[in-house]
Amino acid sequence: MSSLPYKQAAGLQQNSLHPHSIPVDPSSGPEISTANVITFMYQSPWRRSKTVDLRNSSTVTEFILVGFEKSSSSTQALLFALFLALYSLAMAMNGLIIFITWTDPRLNSPMYFFLGHLSFLDVCFITTTIPQMLIHLVVKNHIVSFVSCSTQMYLVFCAGVAECILLAFMAYDRYVAICHPLSYAQIMSRQVCVKLVSTAWFFGLINGTFLEYLSFRNPFCRDNHIENFFCEAPIVIALSCGDPQFSLKMIFADAIVVLLSPMVLIVISYAHILASILGRASSSGRGKTFSTCASHLTVVIFFYTSAMFSYMNPRSTHGPDKDKPFSLLYTIITPMCNPIIYSFRNKEMKGAMVRALRRASLA
Known part of the structure; x- marks a missing residue:
């Protein structure tokens, strides 16, 4: 030991004490001096881990959904009761519409065929996001795995776009x-509706x-906190290590x-409907059609604008207080309103519900 130069002996002593303290990789950065080694060794564990993270960023394997965890316990309890009631109501109404439209032979028109599929999409949509939010309002652990987050995002995309x-x-x-x-039966045939x-x-x-x-094209090595109650694409992209601008654009x-x-297409269709009604309907018929069109357009505007x-606003204009209300609007409010607006105001649908209840009571 004495035959070696002092600095070389000190270097051997440091390596023998902590052989895995500093990664030795010439490509990872500039050469680390003995002074830096000694400084690193006597840092606190928190500062040491922070130094390693900055030099060799690790891949994110899980995300934390912040959701409503910053709210007080009483607020979280109130939100849990409210969202549970809305979710249960939406599931019950959409489930009833699915059952009626797919089992009642009198509801065999294209309109009810589309309504059944719309209710099925609403069930898929809210089930992908709301149950997880309800669980996170009760438990303190808001961690979701990388696979769970990507799966949830994919299902939200599929149901939302459809x-x-x-x-x-x-x-x-x-x-x-x-x-x-006069041409309705020919234009909207069963084959066309299926297509x-x-x-x-x-x-x-x-x-x-x-x-x-x-x-998910870029790796994730930054903050893993998602400021929402589900994995929303623009927020997740902003957490990636690479340049997020291409993905956002x-x-x-x-x-x-x-x-x-x-x-x-929706606005054009309803504009033609209103123009046609104004030209040939009575005053009572006009009022009913205006009411129906206004209700449909209200749901459409809520869903599309939220x-x-x-997905079309710059991220600089976003924030947790702005994102969550709009996310709630198209993830739970719209799926709950669709059955009321499109179905429960319809006389044929009401008659089908009465028949279904009678069959259930007889059974």
Whole structure:
């Protein structure tokens, strides 16, 4: 030991004491001097781990959904009761519509065919996000794995995109029924309805794959706290290590096609419906049609504007207080309102419900 130079002996002593303290990788950065080694050894564990993280960032394997954890316990209890009631109501109403439209032979028109699939999409949509939020309002552990987060995001994309397209097809169906009643059976045949619904599902699955790739194309090594109650794409992308601008721009362009195009078709369809009604309906018929169209457009505007705020706004204008209300609007409020607006105000649907209750009571 004495035959070696002092610095070399000190270096051997440090390496023997902590052989794995500093990663020896020439490509990882500049050469580390003996003074830096000694400084590193006598740092506190917290500062030491922080130094290692800065030099060799580790890959994120889980996310933390912040959700409503910053709220007080009484507020969380109130939110749990409210969201549980809304979720139960939405599931019950949509489940009833699915059962009625798929079992009652009198409801065999295209409108009820589309309503059944819309309710099924609503069930998938809210089940993907709301139960997890309810659990996180009760337990303190808000950690979700990387796989769970990506799976949830994919399902939200699939159901959301399919619902956007299906709402446009439903508006077109109403346009054909009111403006071209003599050709309605020929234009909206069973085969055409099946193809339209299949198209909505197909674009949902394909678009979900595309958006999933954009969201997770970059590695994650930054903060893993998601300031929302579910894994929303723009927030997750902002946490990635690489440049998120490309993914955000592509999602913006995709939202223009997926959100704006169906919304334009819906507005055009209802504009033609209103113009047709104004030209030939009585005052009472006009009032009923205006009420129906206004209700449909209200749900559509809520759904599309909240989704556009989440996916078409610059991230600089976002924040937890702004994102959560809009996320709640299109994840739970709209799926709960759809059955009320599209179904429960319909006389044929009410009659089908009465028949279903009678069959249940007899059974």
